[in-house]
Amino acid sequence: MTLKRALLGAAAIAIVAVIGLAWLLLPWYGSAQIEQDVTFIVPDGATLTSAAAKLEDEGLIASADAFLLRAKLLGGTGHIQAGEFELPAGASPARILDIFQSGEVVRRFVTIPEGLPAVLVHERLMAEPLLTGGIAVPAEGSILPDTYSFERGESRQAVLARMQAAMDEALTQEWAKRGPDTIARSQREALILASLVEKETGKASERPLIAGVMTNRLRQGMRLDVDATTIYPITQGRPLGRMIRLSEVRDPNPYNTRAVAGLPPGPITNPGRDSIAAVLNPADTDALFYVADGTGGHVFARTLAEHNANVRRWREFREREGI
Incomplete structure (x- = not known):
């Protein structure tokens, strides 16, 4: 009789243990309450306790207390990350914790095209609703055109700083590869000249040749005659929306290369790496016009x-095409 009771007691304990283990494990590794893919933000400075409360508030787990208990017993000791995370449909609480601890933060992207002036970079960053804080209009030419990733809630200043650091790095790298034919005497001059090349052609294959023509004209003391430099003081890089006036062509302001020889005092846009490389290694050409x-x-x-003949053909083309 004693043996039978002992066996029954052992069986009862085993059943209780199985039930207890099932109570502990099934809710942790089974599906949570996420019916479809959803993004979830863990704020900066959040703890697992505050993140669990937020999960419960958003209806993604049944109980923050139960989540925290099982996380303490089964979830390891890794810290959670701040950021925006993608929680897949049917994710278990165990999977949610793993994502918080070691998953990839959702990243967003903003693209700065080659030749976008500083005022329009400012507008683009200020218009991005997932960034925070304000910024001043950055210095012209200080931003490397590229596609940049950012996190929801990141500051605009932090993103701008990465863009400017990328330009500093690119300019330093290209300067180290400069050839003997460049007319740029400093990284600053290279940046200014590259901004003119960027505005003069959108055709990548032409950039070294345009740079070669500009180099030739500068060496001979000729004006560069770049219309974009005439427009820049008027619009700060925005489209002019009309023909350039004769008074503007003749205006001897230091940016206006139609009236003043040499480089303007600063960049007129944000040039891409290819334009920087072009002015530091210009094409070997004897052309002076385009x-x-x-x-x-x-x-x-x-x-x-030759140039005047080419201009006549261009004007005939425009008349014929109605442009």
Whole structure:
């Protein structure tokens, strides 16, 4: 009889243990209350306790207390990360904790195209609703055009700082690879000249040749005659929206290379790495002039007579096409 009672007692204990283990494990490793993929934000400075309370408030787990108990017993000791996370449909509480501890933070992206001036970079960053805080209009030419990732809630200043650090790094790297034919005497001059090349052509293959023409003209003391430098003091890089006036062409302000020889005092846009590389290693050319050819590129000339003929053809093309 005693043996039978002992066996029954042992069986009862085993059953209780199994039930207890099932109570502990099934809710932890079984599906939570996430019916579809959802993003969840763990704020900066959040603890697991506050994150659990937020999960419960948003209806993603049944009980914060139960989550915390099982996390303490089964979830390890890793700290949770701050940021935005993607929680997949049907994720278990164990999976949620693993995502918080070691998962990838959801990253967003903002693209700065080559040749976007500082005022429009400012507008683009200020218009991004997932960034926080304000910024001043950055210095012209201080931003490297590229696609940058950011996290929801990150400050605009932090993103801008990465863009400016990228430009500093790119300019330093390209400067180290400069060739003997560059006319730039400093990284600053290279940046200014690159901004002019960036505005003059959107055709990547032409950039070294445009840089070569500008280099030739600067060496001969000729004006660069870049329309974008005439427009820049008027609009700070925004489209002019009309023809340039004769008074503006003749305005001897230091940016206006139609009226003043040499480089302007500062960049007129944010040039890409290719334009920087082009002015530091310009094409070997004897061309001094170029004009649009109607295909998005340019036709180049060595003499003013050749250039004038090319200009006539360009004007005929515009009249014929109605542009």
